[in-house]
Amino acid sequence: MxxxxxxxxxxRPQMGENIGAAARAMLNFGLTxxxxxxxxxxxxxxxxxxxxxxxxxxxxxxxxxxxxAEGCAELHFLFATTARxxxxxxxxxxxxxxxxxSHTLIHSGARVGFVFGAERTGLINDxxxxxxxxxxxxxxxAFPSLNLAQAVSLIAYEWFQHEHQNTLPATGITSHAxxxxxxxxxxxxxxxxxxxxxxxxxxxxxxxxxxxVMVRNIKNFLLRADMTAxxxxxxxxxxxxxxxxxx
Amino acid sequence: MxxxxxxxxxxRPQMGENIGAAARAMLNFGLTxxxxxxxxxxxxxxxxxxxxxxxxxxxxxxxxxxxxAEGCAELHFLFATTARxxxxxxxxxxxxxxxxxSHTLIHSGARVGFVFGAERTGLINDxxxxxxxxxxxxxxxAFPSLNLAQAVSLIAYEWFQHEHQNTLPATGITSHAxxxxxxxxxxxxxxxxxxxxxxxxxxxxxxxxxxxVMVRNIKNFLLRADMTAxxxxxxxxxxxxxxxxxx
Numbered sequence: 001m002x003x004x005x006x007x008x009x010x011x012r013p014q015m016g017e018n019i020g021a022a023a024r025a026m027l028n029f030g031l032t033x034x035x036x037x038x039x040x041x042x043x044x045x046x047x048x049x050x051x052x053x054x055x056x057x058x059x060x061x062x063x064x065x066x067x068x069a070e071g072c073a074e075l076h077f078l079f080a081t082t083a084r085x086x087x088x089x090x091x092x093x094x095x096x097x098x099x100x101x102s103h104t105l106i107h108s109g110a111r112v113g114f115v116f117g118a119e120r121t122g123l124i125n126d127x128x129x130x131x132x133x134x135x136x137x138x139x140x141x142a143f144p145s146l147n148l149a150q151a152v153s154l155i156a157y158e159w160f161q162h163e164h165q166n167t168l169p170a171t172g173i174t175s176h177a178x179x180x181x182x183x184x185x186x187x188x189x190x191x192x193x194x195x196x197x198x199x200x201x202x203x204x205x206x207x208x209x210x211x212x213v214m215v216r217n218i219k220n221f222l223l224r225a226d227m228t229a230x231x232x233x234x235x236x237x238x239x240x241x242x243x244x245x246x247x
Numbered sequence: 248m249x250x251x252x253x254x255x256x257x258x259r260p261q262m263g264e265n266i267g268a269a270a271r272a273m274l275n276f277g278l279t280x281x282x283x284x285x286x287x288x289x290x291x292x293x294x295x296x297x298x299x300x301x302x303x304x305x306x307x308x309x310x311x312x313x314x315x316a317e318g319c320a321e322l323h324f325l326f327a328t329t330a331r332x333x334x335x336x337x338x339x340x341x342x343x344x345x346x347x348x349s350h351t352l353i354h355s356g357a358r359v360g361f362v363f364g365a366e367r368t369g370l371i372n373d374x375x376x377x378x379x380x381x382x383x384x385x386x387x388x389a390f391p392s393l394n395l396a397q398a399v400s401l402i403a404y405e406w407f408q409h410e411h412q413n414t415l416p417a418t419g420i421t422s423h424a425x426x427x428x429x430x431x432x433x434x435x436x437x438x439x440x441x442x443x444x445x446x447x448x449x450x451x452x453x454x455x456x457x458x459x460v461m462v463r464n465i466k467n468f469l470l471r472a473d474m475t476a477x478x479x480x481x482x483x484x485x486x487x488x489x490x491x492x493x494x
Contacts, residue, residue, distance in 0.1 A: 025397055030387040058390060089475065096408065137404075138411055140277040143305060150272055150400045157384075157401055161343065164385055195485075202488030218481065225472035234465060238442075241449030242489035
């Protein structure tokens with residue numbers, strides 16, 4: 001089970017039972033990299049262990065972090081799993097398409113994470129904005145609320161089905177940058193943080209109220225570029241050069 | 248929800264929680280015909296209702312029977328869901344293939360059931376023998392035991408995906424910005440020209456020789472973002488703000 005595989009990232013999960021059921025479902029489909037961000041009831045959690053049917057004994061300990069940025073620092077491509085459609089300019093994938101895309105990414109050397117929000121509330125907008133794409137599982141609109149572990153299970157299932165297809169058709173889904181060079185989440189966050197600081201100092205945000213929305217909009221279109229690490233360095237250089245300009 | 252759809256048949260389920268979670272997952276994917284054969288703890292079951300998140304209120308009452316033969320009397324085609332491979336001369340389907348086959352059957356007027364055995368023990372050989380085909384969900388052989396409700400969820404999910412195939416994005420990559428809002432070539436060239444000028448004045452290009460290559464590199468990654476017209480205006484604003492910064 002040493003192969004590179006996607007990470008499952010649970011953000012602020014509430015019920016230990018769901019964390020355990022998610023871990024069991026992950027391992028059913030060969031996934032073992034679980035990351036838990038700010039779990040409500042702390043960690044370790046006996047209810048999670050009870051529900052995991054032994055899965056935690058067969059996988060590395062879940063990685064615990066306080067923030068999404070910290071928990072996903074070295075990942076390159078994050079799918080934000082959402083039930084509701086968000087008004088964000090990001091690519092949207094079904095679970096099957098996301099599984100296929102993640103295979104393409106992973107086999108090219110990128111590290112992929114599937115990010116799940118808390119039960120009921122899901123991911124907040126800033127968390128969705130920090131991800132590269134949206135994963136939307138089509139459900140019955142009259143009864144759309146998927147259990148958290150079920151959602152994890154469906155993604156893991158789709159991953160496994162694609163992993164075990166003998167021939168993955170070369171469909172040429174996107175033309176990303178060369179994958180081995182994709183910027184990590186931390187490199188992108190670093191760039192965004194600097195950009196936000198410099199733009200604030202430059203008076204870009206006319207009012208404090210408008211700032212969060214504008215920051216999200218900027219992240220959305222810059223994330224769509226799927227920048228390489230080198231390209232983030234170029235962008236840093238562009239910021240420095242623009243600041244240097246005498247006016 | 249009056250369309251003909253497959254039935255979910257739970258044979259000798261033990262935990263009420265699993266029956267409830269199965270019902271919730273069914274309704275998430277639009278299935279409402281649940282049949283329960285000889286449940287260990289009787290029926291109705293409070294644990295099932297508690298786990299169903301209200302699903303039982305939105306579907307007809309589950310049909311309770313003592314035997315598989317009785318519970319599936321008027322169905323035409325039964326898939327026996329099994330974890331282990333059985334030594335039986337029957338067609339074997341993956342979940343995706345079974346969903347496709349069941350659509351074909353149902354649209355031809357046949358009634359289809361997906362039959363699930365008890366937790367741990369699964370279906371007995373006589374029950375598998377009574378079914379028309381075997382449905383085998385490929386799993387990690389080192390940790391194969393799927394939770395009952397998860398298994399139901401995967402089948403319901405696959406059914407729903409096939410049912411809605413025509414309305415789902417086929418390849419995943421879809422909605423960036425609405426196409427009519429995409430920046431025109433002229434708007435992009437205008438942005439790139441300005442950026443190049445400002446970067447030149449800011450000393451970004453260390454030598455004249457390197458400039459054409461760097462300009463191409465910047466265009467490459469900015470073009471990958473598929474910016475809207477509004478986003479190019481935001482970018483112009485970012486350039487102006489960065490220039491304004493006092494250093």
